[in-house]
Amino acid sequence: MENINIKQLAKALNLSTSTVSRAFRDNSDISKETKERILAKAKEFNYQPNHYASNLREQRSKTIAVIVPELANNFFSQAIHGIEKIARDKGYHILIYATDDVFEKEVSFIRHLHNGRADGIIMSVSGEANDHTYLNELTQKRLPLVFFDRVYEDIITPRVITNDYDSSFSATQHLIKQGCKHIAYLVINKNLSIGKFRMQGYIDALQKYNIPYDDRYVVDCTNSYTKNNAILKRMLTELKPDGVFTSVERLAFATYYACYDLNISVPEQLKVIGFSSLEIAPLLNPSLTTITQPATKIGTEAANLLFRMLENPESVDPNEKIVLNSKLIKRRSTEKG
Amino acid sequence: MENINIKQLAKALNLSTSTVSRAFRDNSDISKETKERILAKAKEFNYQPNHYASNLREQRSKTIAVIVPELANNFFSQAIHGIEKIARDKGYHILIYATDDVFEKEVSFIRHLHNGRADGIIMSVSGEANDHTYLNELTQKRLPLVFFDRVYEDIITPRVITNDYDSSFSATQHLIKQGCKHIAYLVINKNLSIGKFRMQGYIDALQKYNIPYDDRYVVDCTNSYTKNNAILKRMLTELKPDGVFTSVERLAFATYYACYDLNISVPEQLKVIGFSSLEIAPLLNPSLTTITQPATKIGTEAANLLFRMLENPESVDPNEKIVLNSKLIKRRSTEKG
């Protein structure tokens, strides 16, 4: 009773195993009555075809792997939500892996996926400036890969990203129009694709408005709250910027905390804008002007792309790039005086 | 080349498949040199034992399933983060399922896990007042189940929860001590275990301070932002409470939005406290007094509990209940005048 298999079920029904098997897969020759009889008995015995046996035989797992840098993060959890929705509709299961931004973990996860556990991979990369060619092994194994948001430029595979350059340009421009003259750009990993594009938008916007670029205003931050707090306090006291543009959400929060500590009033003394997927940005003190990526949509698009690759590999150009637009939402943190 | 299996590798090495197999599993009789020779060749060919074949043979999947009501949610994403950490250390993989609070999806996910795909399940329930006995089938299949946070009282299985009654009592008491006389309690699903316990704490605290209990102050909310906004605005205008205690994070945010709309000033006219896992509660306007559950810790404890059940089923009492303490963190939203 405890672990019924197809043989026992077949015996109980006085049928062969392959007839029973057919009842669970639509295509084949089987009479309606037999099928119903089998399914009824299966329900009674609480039988389900063993997943590992089926997949071994069919050589596919109906499972996709999702690799992200962090889980407890607004952007990624929304993106995963989007992926989940699509996968569920297709009857696929989702494996989740978090790299904690450690390149070695990313490599290890990918390597462990060579064994058939997943039919495809959706990944937002850890972003170290390392050798990424290990990803090319996937192509040989016919394991499709889709990047989203954080990508490697030197790997050719379909991707879903946002218009980061434009958004950054607009964000910087917005600060300038609000009267800022000394704008700091906060970044965690300049090597990362998004770090680069976002920074270029910042630089070009400065140039357009004839504000000299000063690399002291490009501030390298980390993932540690304590370190960031120290870095930002020093920066804010020494450089006294009147505007801050943060390339990731976390750094906007860090800026707020630093301003609280230093008694700098936002937006009067310092205007703040940042990339952020925080849904309650309007509830912050002051409400935060954000560039908000369509996180859930990025997830659904990435999943759809992967499924296209799975269903019809030829139909997807390896250079395919889906670019979605982020939204600049103006709030108190960048209001004038 | 593209999909090498153990046979081809064995042939290339002039060895039998079982010798090759042994190189990948520690226990058996194999000479050091042979093992090294095999592993070297495997690396060269980028070979990994097929996961589905291994699991079919070994009858276990080294995979656990995690079922939660929502993914894009601070509490659950932190809890999943905790689960992921432990699972990773143990070399286990994680399947993720989101029920969107729909009971049928929960049942369907669980039913589909009867086929060996996962070795165990960690779940926070959808919480409908339905028939939960379908969960008892898991015991028959020897599929261990651990509940966390949102549980079914009528199912006997190990669980990790927080001291909700005490926290609610303290939260209500805190509002009373801050001068509130008319305290509303906001809840989404009163049938849910946490809904019940949290409400009892509220009721008992009122009683202790001789504040009459009035069920109009217990406000039934939903998961829809628009509906909640309407419900809360009506409630705030009609009942004019001076304190609000929200049993879930979302409702604290909804209260803030409603207050913004109605120009009610927090904390002067209305004090707000809520269960919340928001890390940036200090950045809200005003900063929000929270009861914060140790979300990540809940995840790690639940995972550890499940692994104990997997490794030594006898060692875990089905009635085992791990109770962690939440923290009441006082902030501006409940400050006096």
Next chain:
DNA sequence: TACCATTAATTTAACGGTAAATATAAATGA
């Protein structure tokens, strides 16, 4: 020398399910 123990390999038989090839019976048609 004969015998046994040890080590290191191979052979074999599953694990549970599925598709192709094959069989059987009933229905159709010339």
Next chain:
DNA sequence: TCATTTATATTTACCGTTAAATTAATGGTA
């Protein structure tokens, strides 16, 4: 009537890996 088609079921072989049973080779001991 008999051959042919159709519908439905069964046999069989395999998916890739692994553990138990078996064999072969080596070394030590009486």
